[in-house]
Amino acid sequence: MATPARRPSAQQQQPLTVDFEALSYISRLVEAFQAFDSDNDGLVTAPELRGLLASLGLDKSEAEARDMLARADADRDGRLCVEEFLDVMNAGELGLGALGALLQAAVPALESFAGPDGALGPDELARVLGLMGTASAEDCAEIIACMDGDGDGAVSVEEFKLMADLL
Structure with a gap:
């Protein structure tokens, strides 16, 4: 006789399949983005992007930051939103x-x-x-x-x- 299926209790939970290191990385990127969004509008300009990248150990020239922004700026408004920034940092590839x-x-x-x-x-x-x-x-x-x-x-x-x- 088959036993009815039970919902797992908290003690029987299976661990999530999550790369916690990747989650921590994305969380740090979001925090850095928010810290460099000087006017809290949810967008960063090229100079803010340059400072943000420097805070992450990526020393870019002003021209390199502008070029990065131009490539990632999907809506062409001259600024990056956090989603566009995460795309620049390849965060979407972390699964x-x-x-x-x-x-x-x-x-x-x-x-x-x-x-x-x-x-x-x-x-x-x-x-x-x-x-x-x-x-x-x-x-x-x-x-x-x-x-x-x-x-x-x-x-x-x-x-x-x-x-x-x-x-």
């Missing part, structure tokens, strides 16, 4: 689309589990992704660690939304 889809599916529930400051720690993320049957507590702690730029052990729902959209 994190499945994690992006998972986070997008989880965002509505994440909002209800966030603390009063809108932040989520590994326990809250594990509760949400555990309900979805998709991630272990260890995976969730690693996801938070990869995305936690300020080291406070939490990531805001807005940051999750942004990363989900970008992945």
Whole structure:
């Protein structure tokens, strides 16, 4: 007699197949982009791009930065949005689309589990992704660690939304 299929408990979760190093890299790129977006309009100019690249250890001349921007500027507005910047940095080739889809599916529930400051720690993320049957507590702690730029052990729902959209 066959036994009915059960949804895996949190202890039985299979680890996500995620390259956490790649997730951390993309998160650092997004943080650097935001730091160099001096007017917070979600776009960087060629001089901002040059500074951003320098902060990542890529010393480019002003002409090289303008050329990079021109090649990557899909909408031809003379500035790069974060998506265009990630394309320049080949972040799309890192294969994190499945994690992006998972986070997008989880965002509505994440909002209800966030603390009063809108932040989520590994326990809250594990509760949400555990309900979805998709991630272990260890995976969730690693996801938070990869995305936690300020080291406070939490990531805001807005940051999750942004990363989900970008992945």
